Amino acid sequence: MSAPQLDDLDRQLIEVLARDARVSNRKIAGELGVTEGTVRGRIKRLQQEGLISFTAITSFGMAASTRMAFIGVQAEVSEVRDVARRISELDAVNAVMITMGRFNILAICLFDSLDSLLEVASDQILALPGVHHVETSIAVKTVKYNARVVRITEIDAGADEGD
Amino acid sequence: MSEAFSIDDVDRAIVEQLRVNGRATNQQIANTLGLTAATVSARIRRMEEADKLRVVAVSDFSAHGYNVLMEVAIEVDGRPASEVAAELAEFPEVFAAHLVTGRYDIDMLVVLRDIGDLPSLLLDKFSKVKGIRSMVPAIAVDVIKYKFDVAPIEAREDA
Numbered sequence: 001m002s003a004p005q006l007d008d009l010d011r012q013l014i015e016v017l018a019r020d021a022r023v024s025n026r027k028i029a030g031e032l033g034v035t036e037g038t039v040r041g042r043i044k045r046l047q048q049e050g051l052i053s054f055t056a057i058t059s060f061g062m063a064a065s066t067r068m069a070f071i072g073v074q075a076e077v078s079e080v081r082d083v084a085r086r087i088s089e090l091d092a093v094n095a096v097m098i099t100m101g102r103f104n105i106l107a108i109c110l111f112d113s114l115d116s117l118l119e120v121a122s123d124q125i126l127a128l129p130g131v132h133h134v135e136t137s138i139a140v141k142t143v144k145y146n147a148r149v150v151r152i153t154e155i156d157a158g159a160d161e162g163d
Numbered sequence: 164m165s166e167a168f169s170i171d172d173v174d175r176a177i178v179e180q181l182r183v184n185g186r187a188t189n190q191q192i193a194n195t196l197g198l199t200a201a202t203v204s205a206r207i208r209r210m211e212e213a214d215k216l217r218v219v220a221v222s223d224f225s226a227h228g229y230n231v232l233m234e235v236a237i238e239v240d241g242r243p244a245s246e247v248a249a250e251l252a253e254f255p256e257v258f259a260a261h262l263v264t265g266r267y268d269i270d271m272l273v274v275l276r277d278i279g280d281l282p283s284l285l286l287d288k289f290s291k292v293k294g295i296r297s298m299v300p301a302i303a304v305d306v307i308k309y310k311f312d313v314a315p316i317e318a319r320e321d322a
Contacts, residue, residue, distance in 0.1 A: 101301025
């Protein structure tokens with residue numbers, strides 16, 4: 001993968017928008033000392049290249065008991081893409097990656113109760129055809145985490161709209 | 164977290180629109196939902212002020228120069244796992260670190276500019292951290308889904 005070329009202005013834009021994505025182009029332009037057209041063009045390019053994505057993060061639906069779990073899946077090697085895609089279709093699962101290591105799929109999910117984790121790991125994932133083994137570990141304490149830096153897997157739907 | 168704060172269907176519908184396009188104007192959202200722009204604006208502000216909502220840009224690892232993602236599970240020996248995790252978390256390549264239940268003690272997401280950076284990360288950086296008995300990596304060869312849109316929200320530091 002060729003590394004994207006980002007300059008200081010791109011990085012400043014990302015920083016401003018990571019704080020609040022609803023700030024107007026005009027205000028960003030004033031803050032960074034460039035024209036509104038430049039801001040609009042840069043944002044569009046960053047979105048189209050999958051380098052940024054705008055999203056709404058909510059804390060409702062987030063109970064005090066919400067925990068993260070890592071579910072390592074050993075799936076039949078010839079079916080790994082199919083199994084990963086099916087796991088990614090589960091609402092409760094936030095992240096799915098195909099890996100090379102002690103398992104070949106890693107799923108990360110947030111759950112509110114052990115019952116709901118059991119349902120995802122044992123009833124839904126383990127029951128999929130091609131899944132041999134599931135190993136779950138629960139995060140009991142988060143030492144470091146940054147919700148603003150992610151792997152963007154879909155280009156924003158709004159990326160082509162004029163703003 | 165205040166228990167008095169409640170979210171109704173209008174709030175939910177607005178959040179739904181924001182998830183599709185976080186930069187949609189209040190007027191665009193209002194038109195889609197049959198509301199006024201003033202209502203949309205007030206609803207968003209109310210949720211944001213209560214730290215229930217943030218509309219933000221998330222950026223890809225590659226925008227920060229990182230092109231390799233891996234999960235690393237760590238077994239700790241002879242030292243509290245929380246101390247080992249805190250020390251590992253100081254490396255910028257350690258993007259997330261959690262203390263976990265199960266066979267391993269620490270689960271981390273690690274990012275690299277390039278796979279060629281792995282030797283120096285392991286041999287010059289991680290190897291200096293005391294208490295690591297073993298490290299078992301799983302290198303992400305393809306990321307199918309990565310979406311965390313429910314998360315704890317920290318209060319804003321400034322306006």
